[in-house]
Amino acid sequence: MTTMVLSGNEACVEGALRSGVRFFAGYPITPSSEIAEEMARRLPALGGKFIQMEDELASMAAVVGASLAGLKAMTATSGPGFSLMQENIGMAVMLEAPCVVVNVQRAGPSTGWATWPAQGDVMAARWGTHGDHPAIVLTPWSVKESFELTVRAVNLAERLRTPVILLSDAIIGRLREKVDLPPSVPVVDRPRPAMAPDHYRPYAGGPDGVPPMADFGTGYRWYATTTTHNERGYPVGVDAAAAEGLLKRLHSKIHDHQDEVVLTEGRWLEDSEVVVVAYGSVARSALAAVKQARSRGLKAGLLRLVTLWPFPSQLISQVAQRIRGLLVAEMNMGQMVEKVREASCGASEVWSVARFNGQYLMPEQILDKLEEVRRAWR
Amino acid sequence: MALMRNRDMVERYFRRGALPTTWCPGCGLGTATGAMVRAIDQLGLDADKVVIVTGIGCSGQVYTLLNFDGFHGTHGRALAAATGIKFANPELTVIAPMGDGDCAAIGGNHFIQAARRNMDITAIIMANQAYGMTGGQYSPLTPMGSFTSTSPYGHIEPPFDMCALAIAAGATYVARGTVYHTQELVRLIARGIAHRGFSVIEVLAPCPVQFGRRNAMATPVDMFRQLQRATVSVREAELHPEAIGGRAVRGVLREVEGPEFTAEYEALIRRAKGDTHG
Structure with a gap:
């Protein structure tokens, strides 16, 4: 270390x-x-x-x-x-x-x-x-x-x-x-082809949807093309099934690995009436605000989004069903709040605290909003 | 040196099933591509180490024909992508065939910066004076007064001289050829690929369907005659400079040694590692 x-x-x-x-x-x-x-x-x-x-x-x-x-x-x-x-x-x-x-x-x-x-x-x-x-x-x-x-x-x-x-x-x-x-970190290398060049299909996904990738110059002589392509890397022409297959695979190789990709951190989620959803630098203010709110007797929690996309819709939906309100704190005019609203699907109220004047969104502002929510619920 | 026969060239370097091309009858891109492949063959390059990097447009189809690693990226960015490929692995021979719209318009800044940087990449500008694939709009090489689908009343902008631009920007090998003068074109491209540094070969190539028919050159033959008439060899131009008369000069226009980027960077790595003998 x-x-x-x-x-x-x-x-x-x-x-x-x-x-x-x-x-x-x-x-x-x-x-x-x-x-x-x-x-x-x-x-x-x-x-x-x-x-x-x-x-x-x-x-x-x-x-x-x-x-x-x-x-x-x-x-x-x-x-x-x-x-x-x-x-x-x-x-x-x-x-x-x-x-x-x-x-x-x-x-x-x-x-x-x-x-x-x-x-x-x-x-x-x-x-x-x-x-x-x-x-x-x-x-x-x-x-x-x-x-x-x-x-x-x-x-x-x-x-x-x-x-x-x-x-x-x-x-x-x-x-x-x-x-x-740490003295070392996990290192992952891209999958590379094990088959001979004659059998290489540069865009054939395999079981997990990720095709092996040959470095240029290693004899596989493949086409990397931005044109909608089939498994061999040739333009699909009029093959609609190949075009659809490509787009589906590009998406599924990410979405089938959500457990590796989607990261969140929750604090007091089991014991909250209101959960602040925040990410990036603002989550620091949100944590401070939540702690202060709890010391004042308001059952507040924090859901920190570490991965923004793919969006953790399922988790938001689960949390929304257990609580009364979600408060989305962010330094913009309210972008992720719409996504949170969509995921909560009416199961809880969704509030927003946003700052977009180049100033940091401070704990006091989030706390004030939490108090406003509490007043509204009285 | 005798040129490789078509059948041998296709057998050795073309992807099975790639022909016929999707290009229009009379198009110059097939001849230009053939000249590039013959140049690769003449140099005896290891085909596993050749990467063809294209942009978007008619010339962007070149990669689909050939049995090399191929990169078909975004419009205008061929040279920027080629820079990443060559820099990451300097052992590769990186050749970038581009159209004149691709290279001179949307990719213009990448072109002049690549020429200045002098990385060992070969840029082949397949110059047909129009945007063929999108319907024959004017390009930065369209001559003043000519008619295109976006200059229906005659073109009012002057064209670039790409070779002069390349020389001014610092390219260390600059040549111009045409698809009418095929043997010469193969030599010019081969010399450019062999040159250590950024090489530019402008290849004048007819587009009878999108350009010629709007400009009183409706047939491929008309356009080939135009290439013959409108150009003059370097040798002839030197002997009779007074007779050039606005014609484009064919041949090697610049060939100098200069510090090549990847070699300079290898030396930089040795310095950074503290190897004072490097």
């Missing part, structure tokens, strides 16, 4: 390097640039590759290219860059190229407030790229978790051959905390 004082961004780099990331392509943007700078400094000594590309379109394209050539690949950005990356995040989905995209969120829309935090990209992380596609989005609430979730993001990307998004924010990215780093 090594104890270090790190920022969330530095912890992210630490997690990436320890889980085997050896390629980084990126473009400078506040508040994520430290990740690129650390990667530029540290990758070469590990034999890894760093490149600063001309923009985020190119960064994401290079990450996908490197992934196909066999390296564990990552990039990091913030809102405006995240918008540009969406095109080739979709490419990574379609090519099934494992990679990790870190978005250290800042206040938007557009250029917005470069140095001010927000959680305005939760829907962009889910639906930013066009077409029907699955998404895995993890969101850390601490420096330690920035490390742990980066490791998990890299491993999930490799295991399921998919892009994974780590949604940090300006607070977590630049927060410095003491972290105990």
Whole structure:
């Protein structure tokens, strides 16, 4: 065990390097640039590759290219860059190229407030790229978790051959905390083909839906194509069944592994009238508010979403059936609250406390809202 | 050197069942693709180590024909993806055939940055002066005054000179050929692939269906005659510069040694590891 004082961004780099990331392509943007700078400094000594590309379109394209050539690949950005990356995040989905995209969120829309935090990209992380596609989005609430979730993001990307998004924010990215780093982390490598090249079907899913992936240059001579393709990687032409099969498999390989992908943390869920649903940096305020509320005799709990997407609908639905109200706390104009409302399906009341002026959502504001809920119930 | 016969080329390098192509009759892309494959063959490259990276559009179909690793990504991003592939594994020979819309318009910045960076990638611009697949709209290479589906009253923008652009941006090998001058084209592409650094070969290729028929060159023959008339070899241009008269110059336009990115990075790795002998 090594104890270090790190920022969330530095912890992210630490997690990436320890889980085997050896390629980084990126473009400078506040508040994520430290990740690129650390990667530029540290990758070469590990034999890894760093490149600063001309923009985020190119960064994401290079990450996908490197992934196909066999390296564990990552990039990091913030809102405006995240918008540009969406095109080739979709490419990574379609090519099934494992990679990790870190978005250290800042206040938007557009250029917005470069140095001010927000959680305005939760829907962009889910639906930013066009077409029907699955998404895995993890969101850390601490420096330690920035490390742990980066490791998990890299491993999930490799295991399921998919892009994974780590949604940090300006607070977590630049927060410095003491972290105990383990001597080693679990490392997962993408499945690689065991069959001879003649029998290789680059997009045949196998029992768990994840096709084995041959590194370019190893004799398998396969096509990685963003065109809707069949199991061999050829355009489907007029074969509607092949097109449908591809889309279904792209989704099911994620959703059939929900137990590995969907992470949440609950506090006092069994003994609550009202549960605060929060994620990322705001969950820190939410925990403080819940503790204070309980000390005032209000039966409050916390449900922290570690995985935002796939959304833990089932859990929310179960919790909603046991309690009277859910309070969704977030630094945006109310994005996840709609998803929570949908999952609770009328079983409990759904309240929202939202802040979107670049200021941190403080415990007092969540506590005030909890008191407002209590008053409404009298 | 005698060119490999079609039958041998198809047998050795084409995916079974890939032919006929989906390209229109008279299209230049088949000839350009054939020249690329013959160049690969002449160089005796290990086919397992060749990666074909395409963009989107008519030229984006090239990968589906060939028995190499193929990458068919997003419109304009071929060179950015190629950069990731080559940088991740410098042992690979990375060749990026692109259309002129792909390379010069939506991918224009990637093109000039790749030329400046000088990574050992070969860019083949299959320049047919229009967007063929989407119905013949004008591209950055469409000549002024010509008619396309989006310039029905005549095109009012001047075109790029891609070779001049590549030279200005720092590409270390720049050549221009046409699908009419096939033997020369194979040589130009082979020399570009063999060159250590970023290579650009602009291949003038006719698009009779989407471009020619709107511009008084309705048949492939008309368009091939145009390629013959509108170009002049480097040798002839040097001997008679006064007679170039606005024609495009064919041949090797630039070939210089320069620091190649992946080699520079290998040296950087040795420095970072503290190997002072590196």
